[in-house]
Amino acid sequence: MSEPDYWSELNWTNGWDDQLPSVVAVSERSDESGSRKIINGTSRRRARSRSESDLVVAVADRGAYDTAFLDPNSDMFRRIATYLSANAAARTLAPPQGERTRMVRAQDKIDELSLKPALSANDILVLKTNLTTLREDPSYIKPAYVALYTQHGVPRTKKSPPKSGKVIITKIRVIRHPALWAQYDAARDRIRDDIAATKDEIHKFNHEMAEAGVPVYIPLPKALTTGGKVSGRSAVTFTTKSKVGLTEDSREKLPVLNRKIGEVLLMHGTLPDVIKIIADKGFNPDYNQGTTTGNITKYGALGQGTYFGDSFAKVQTYTGCPICNALKCDCVDQDDQPVDRMLILARCLLGIPTKARTHDSHRTENTATIKDGKHSVIGQERGIFKSWTLFGSNEFMLKQADQMYPEFIVYWHRA
Numbered sequence: 082m083s084e085p086d087y088w089s090e091l092n093w094t095n096g097w098d099d100q101l102p103s104v105v106a107v108s109e110r111s112d113e114s115g116s117r118k119i120i121n122g123t124s125r126r127r128a129r130s131r132s133e134s135d136l137v138v139a140v141a142d143r144g145a146y147d148t149a150f151l152d153p154n155s156d157m158f159r160r161i162a163t164y165l166s167a168n169a170a171a172r173t174l175a176p177p178q179g180e181r182t183r184m185v186r187a188q189d190k191i192d193e194l195s196l197k198p199a200l201s202a203n204d205i206l207v208l209k210t211n212l213t214t215l216r217e218d219p220s221y222i223k224p225a226y227v228a229l230y231t232q233h234g235v236p237r238t239k240k241s242p243p244k245s246g247k248v249i250i251t252k253i254r255v256i257r258h259p260a261l262w263a264q265y266d267a268a269r270d271r272i273r274d275d276i277a278a279t280k281d282e283i284h285k286f287n288h289e290m291a292e293a294g295v296p297v298y299i300p301l302p303k304a305l306t307t308g309g310k311v312s313g314r315s316a317v318t319f320t321t322k323s324k325v326g327l328t329e330d331s332r333e334k335l336p337v338l339n340r341k342i343g344e345v346l347l348m349h350g351t352l353p354d355v356i357k358i359i360a361d362k363g364f365n366p367d368y369n370q371g372t373t374t375g376n377i378t379k380y381g382a383l384g385q386g387t388y389f390g391d392s393f394a395k396v397q398t399y400t401g402c403p404i405c406n407a408l409k410c411d412c413v414d415q416d417d418q419p420v421d422r423m424l425i426l427a428r429c430l431l432g433i434p435t436k437a438r439t440h441d442s443h444r445t446e447n448t449a450t451i452k453d454g455k456h457s458v459i460g461q462e463r464g465i466f467k468s469w470t471l472f473g474s475n476e477f478m479l480k481q482a483d484q485m486y487p488e489f490i491v492y493w494h495r496a
């Protein structure tokens with residue numbers, strides 16, 4: 082079993098070291114500047130239901146895995162930070178105006194704060210940020226909130242959603258999980274064999290057709306290309322258009338690690354607590370439960386599975402502030418630095434992908450369904466789509482847990 086070479090050079094500790102701000106919370110402390118401070122992770126946990134907090138603590142604190150931080154001066158850190166920063170700078174994106182999940186989350190935060198007998202200076206800033214979020218769609222402003230807008234001097238005029246922006250990568254945590262890695266390593270062999278078998282079959286078929294003089298030829302499937310054009314069936318072009326800061330070497334290694342089996346590094350943005358669960362248990366495609374109406378269950382645009390992206394701009398639109406939930410805010414940590422958010426940069430085996438148009442009806446396909454000889458689903462989006470200022474961004478979906486490994490947890494904030 083071949084573990085990545087650089088792992089041998091890292092200083093590992095078991096599980097998730099809670100000295101580090103993985104779960105952050107608003108402290109009750111206020112200061113003259115009125116800025117929000119993180120002291121520790123306790124108050125957020127207390128706010129959770131008992132069973133949920135037990136789960137998070139149980140899986141996250143003693144793990145079957147080790148973690149280590151990359152030295153910020155190391156070549157690996159520099160390559161990842163350079164790639165991600167250039168990716169974020171290459172395009173800007175705004176989430177859909179008045180997006181329901183974000184509006185409801187802002188309402189929940191306002192409701193939660195409304196129950197408090199007294200608000201600290203920090204609470205007031207969180208409140209104001211969330212009142213501002215609802216301005217994207219004033220129909221979410223409940224009658225009870227009107228007084229709060231007046232009281233805190235927040236206008237109620239319509240406002241656009243915040244755009245993604247440049248980022249600063251502060252820390253990169255590596256996950257060493259021997260059991261998950263062994264599974265992943267075996268999946269590489271499985272996919273390699275599978276691709277070889279598919280190619281053999283097609284090759285044999287083409288040969289027979291040629292022998293029989295039938296003018297039929299099926300091109301051999303390819304995994305990935307990183308160039309400017311799609312070549313071969315089922316090949317995909319990555320959308321990292323910016324070459325700024327990307328050396329030839331890093332372009333080769335990030336995000337494509339092994340072209341033949343479609344091994345790539347892809348981004349996955351989710352909540353900090355979920356990231357800890359993924360570090361311990363791996364990705365779980367069944368976690369995507371979908372929405373059931375009658376006896377039909379619908380999932381995301383590509384069906385049931387775990388979704389990844391290759392656009393940091395898009396990932397930013399999923400990643401709320403751990404303190405106030407907003408996509409853009411001024412929250413700071415104890416060193417007066419902007420609060421870090423997290424994303425997973427995961428190793429994924431796309432193998433031979435099947436392409437799906439997002440408007441096709443793949444929504445009812447579950448993890449048990451994937452085309453013969455295919456290993457992943459890719460949705461390529463182009464042009465301006467609804468309210469998204471989107472110029473090319475790929476979505477990737479995997480249905481088998483062994484094809485994904487949560488290798489890097491990247492800590493970042495907006496520049």
Ligand SMILES: [Zn+2]
Pocket residue numbers: 402403404405406407409410411412
């Ligand atoms: Zn915030």
